[in-house]
Amino acid sequence: MRQDFYPKEYKASAYDIDFARWRKKGYRGIIFDVDNTLVPHGAPADARAKKLFEELHALGFAMTLLSNNGEERVKSFCETVVGAGYIYKAGKPKRRGYVHAMERMGTDVHTTLFVGDQIFTDVWGANRTGLYSILV
Secondary structure, eight states: OOGGGSOSEEOSOGGGOOHHHHHHTTOOEEEEOOBTTTBSTTOOOOHHHHHHHHHHHHHTOEEEEEOSSOHHHHHHHHTTSSSEEEEOSOOTTSTHHHHHHHHHHTOOTTSEEEEESOIIIIIHHHHHHTOEEEEO
C-alpha cells in the first residue's frame, strides 16, 4: 500500500487535537477541510466550530479552509468563523490548493498542519505536498 494514503495521525474529531501543543512545536498554520471535518456535510458553522476558530486565532494560528466545494458553501462557513481564509474548488488531491493556502498564510510544509476526513483527497493531497496530515 502506498504510504501517501496514510495520515501521520488519526483523531476521532478535529476538536480532539491539542493545537496548543502543535503551536509550541513551531506550527503556525492550519489547513482544514470543512464538510465532515468541522461540521456534518452541508451544515453551517456551529458554536463548537466558532469557538475552535476563536481559540486558534488567539493562539496565533493562520487558518485556511480548503474545499472542493463551490464558493457559496465555503465562503458562508468562513464568514462565520474568526481568522480564516478559504479556497474553494481546490481540486484536492492536487498540490496547488495546499501550496496556495500556505502562500496565503505565510507558512511552509514544516509549519503547517492539515486536518481532513477523506483519505483519497484530503490526506493524499496533504501528504503529496509534504504536510503533516491528521485524519479525523
